[in-house]
Amino acid sequence: MLVRSIGEAAAQVRGRRLRLRLSQDQLAQRAGVSRKWVYEFEAGKPHAELGHLLRVLDALDLQLDVSPRNASSESAEGAVNLDAILEAHHDG
Amino acid sequence: MLVRSIGEAAAQVRGRRLRLRLSQDQLAQRAGVSRKWVYEFEAGKPHAELGHLLRVLDALDLQLDVSPRNASSESAEGAVNLDAILEAHHDG
DNA sequence: CATGATTGACACCGAACGGTGTCATCGGCA
DNA sequence: TGCCGATGACACCGTTCGGTGTCAATCATG
Numbered sequence: 263m264l265v266r267s268i269g270e271a272a273a274q275v276r277g278r279r280l281r282l283r284l285s286q287d288q289l290a291q292r293a294g295v296s297r298k299w300v301y302e303f304e305a306g307k308p309h310a311e312l313g314h315l316l317r318v319l320d321a322l323d324l325q326l327d328v329s330p331r332n333a334s335s336e337s338a339e340g341a342v343n344l345d346a347i348l349e350a351h352h353d354g
Numbered sequence: 355m356l357v358r359s360i361g362e363a364a365a366q367v368r369g370r371r372l373r374l375r376l377s378q379d380q381l382a383q384r385a386g387v388s389r390k391w392v393y394e395f396e397a398g399k400p401h402a403e404l405g406h407l408l409r410v411l412d413a414l415d416l417q418l419d420v421s422p423r424n425a426s427s428e429s430a431e432g433a434v435n436l437d438a439i440l441e442a443h444h445d446g
Numbered sequence: 447c448a449t450g451a452t453t454g455a456c457a458c459c460g461a462a463c464g465g466t467g468t469c470a471t472c473g474g475c476a
Numbered sequence: 477t478g479c480c481g482a483t484g485a486c487a488c489c490g491t492t493c494g495g496t497g498t499c500a501a502t503c504a505t506g
Contacts, residue, residue: 265418268404274420285452296495301454309493310404311463312360319420326357327419328366328411377482388465393484401463403493 269306271315276304278322292321361398363407368396370414384413 265271279289279300286304290297295314303310303318319326357363371381371392378396382389387406395402395410411418 263420265408265420267408271404271418271420278422287452297453298496299494302494305454307493308405309463311493312363312402312404312407313400314494315404316357316359323423324420325423327421328355328357328363328416329419330370331415331417379482389483390466391464394464397484399463401493403463406464 268303268308268310272304272306274324275300275315275318275322278324279304282322284322289318289321293318360395360400360402364396364398366416367392367407367410367414370416371396374414376414381410381413385410 263270263274265274279286284292286297286300290300293300293314294317299310299314300318303315316326355362355366357366371378376384378389378392382392385392385406386409391402391406392410395407408418
């Protein structure tokens with residue numbers, strides 16, 4: 263699922279944790295972070311350390327993907343296709 | 355592309371930035387972070403703030419996705435399918 | 447009711463982050 | 477040669493993150 267904000271990531275984590283029937287404490291131990299971190303992250307704390315998130319995601323058997331927003335083929339009307347622009351200019 | 359570690363995310367960011375012919379400074383301004391952050395992140399700094407990464411990714415027209423590792427249907431042999439386990443136990 | 451597990455919340459505190467500013471180096475260019 | 481942009485690197489410093497510990501509230505259960 264697309265993740266645009268920390269809040270969305272938090273929702274993903276919380277939902278997954280609940281689905282896996284893990285307590286915050288269990289997840290924290292699995293991921294090697296503190297329960298406080300889990301609690302605060304799920305609560306939508308605006309700042310969070312990427313490394314911790316990666317570990318938590320791993321503990322939840324979730325993976326993270328990065329991909330170009332304009333998925334090569336088409337782009338929404340009005341949207342700027344950076345890839346296309348760059349390709350067009352790729353000679354300098 | 356799958357992102358397992360900060361280093362991989364850093365590589366993604368750097369590669370993308372170069373491809374878009376943006377300087378660290380330009381990217382930093384676009385994303386609203388400091389050049390130092392960009393530089394250190396690309397250099398593989400072990401700790402980084404998720405919010406900043408999200409903004410940088412956005413400035414690079416990249417998106418982030420979270421998905422279950424064992425893609426619902428099948429799992430590799432020997433791999434543990436947590437979803438399946440949980441489903442089987444979902445009565446307690 | 448008593449017990450235990452889970453969770454939200456807070457204080458404390460050391461460690462690290464992140465911004466600003468600065469410097470040297472490297473490469474391109476006139 | 478001299479200039480300029482980009483980058484790696486560092487010091488300084490305020491902010492705040494993250495861990496530990498603790499507490500009250502909630503809920504299920506015996």
